[in-house]
Amino acid sequence: MLLVTSELLVLVLAIVQAESTWIDWNYFGLLSLFVQWTTLTSTALICSLRPWLARRSVAHATFVIVSIVLLDVLAFSLFADTVLNPKQALTPWQSIAKKLLLALLISLMVLRYFYLQYQWQQQTEAEMQARLTSLQARIQPHFLFNSMNTIASLIASSPERAEEAVLDLSELFRASLRTDDQLVPLKRELELSKRYLAIEALRLGDRLNLEWQIQTGLEQQAIPPLTLQPLVENAIYHGIQPRAAGGTVRIEAYAKGNFVYLMVQNPKPDTEQQQHQGNRVALANTRARLQALFGEPAILKQSQQGDTYTVTLRLPRRTANQQSQR
Structure with a gap:
């Protein structure tokens, strides 16, 4: 679900980025590579910490997960920002800040979705019992x-x-x-x-x-x-x-x-x-x-x-x- 959702987001950004065509395919390919690397590595890190996160409060676990995602995005941004946006008008740090803000918003939305899904599952199991x-x-x-x-x-x-x-x-x-x-x-x-x-x-x-x-x-x-x-x-x-x-x-x-x-x-x-x-x-x-x-x-x-x-x-x-x- 994360991979498909992130790829749909990349498609939207590629459509917005295009000036003379419907989709900027070069931008789409490079951004897909960046986003998939970020999504997969962040997910792998979070899953490896799953037993430890399960023993923490919701607020603490949310802070750790968001921190992992932001650090991951920062690391890949420093490596790939100039490749994805060679003609950017903003300074590199401004571009990276935009990516971090976008990653923060998406991470909080995804965590909120999973939290509501977990609550719904718990309620369903209680009602079934x-x-x-x-x-x-x-x-x-x-x-x-x-x-x-x-x-x-x-x-x-x-x-x-x-x-x-x-x-x-x-x-x-x-x-x-x-x-x-x-x-x-x-x-x-x-x-x-x-x-x-x-x-x-x-x-x-x-x-x-x-x-x-x-x-x-x-x-x-x-x-x-x-x-x-x-x-x-x-x-x-x-x-x-x-x-x-x-x-x-x-x-x-x-x-x-x-x-x-x-x-x-x-x-x-x-x-x-x-x-x-x-x-x-x-x-x-x-x-x-x-x-x-x-x-x-x-x-x-x-x-x-x-x-x-x-x-x-x-x-x-x-x-x-x-x-x-x-």
Whole structure:
């Protein structure tokens, strides 16, 4: 950005400098050489001092950066001023002073731009974290409402199974309360989905069949927490529960190129049914979290082919950090 911006500035000055043509190409070439040398060397010096500057106040760091740029401009001006302006009307020091003043103004403008960009980035990250925490909190009642109905139906007929379901539910809630983790390993999401399906299997019995096809080597793929489970729940409520004969839920994960794909498939419902409000919210929350964390590369889409309904999740290939794995 600095190189392109500085070159555009040189172009403007070359147009202004030209008297009989649109652009003074000789002036443009010489000034481009001077400006690019100055920009590159100043940037290299500032980047080499980056760790030291990071520990200083904004005012102190600004003073140091501006001083580096001005000294760099002064050094190159002393070397190249007579070459760039052999017919200058001003004395050499007046010409150099003009260059230093121009460099000062440009440096302050660029630093101001970077400072505002940094503040905007910090604000965006804070808003995203608050949004993710809010979205994750909205999923917790989603777990409770559906799972407690299953447990209540088992207490009288099968207390042992009800107790097992309570343990699975406690693990699901334990995961949903970890709001500090923005990304977790795929292995953890698969385990949570299996616990949820264990609860549903107690309720649905033989009506629920499961197929797992998980490519090896994807255990540490980064994924937002509580992403896969709502998709599996959608498959249960829309594809299995309305069908008297039940059906098969298929969960597949594989890598292709720079992306990892997760697919949840279920049978198409036999009859039209009203959409489950909680599942619509969960699907919208999942899509919002994906966009907030990964941006455009992450996609959540729904498709239907014949009697099979598929939800496909595409994630950029990324490994969950060690902190998220603990």
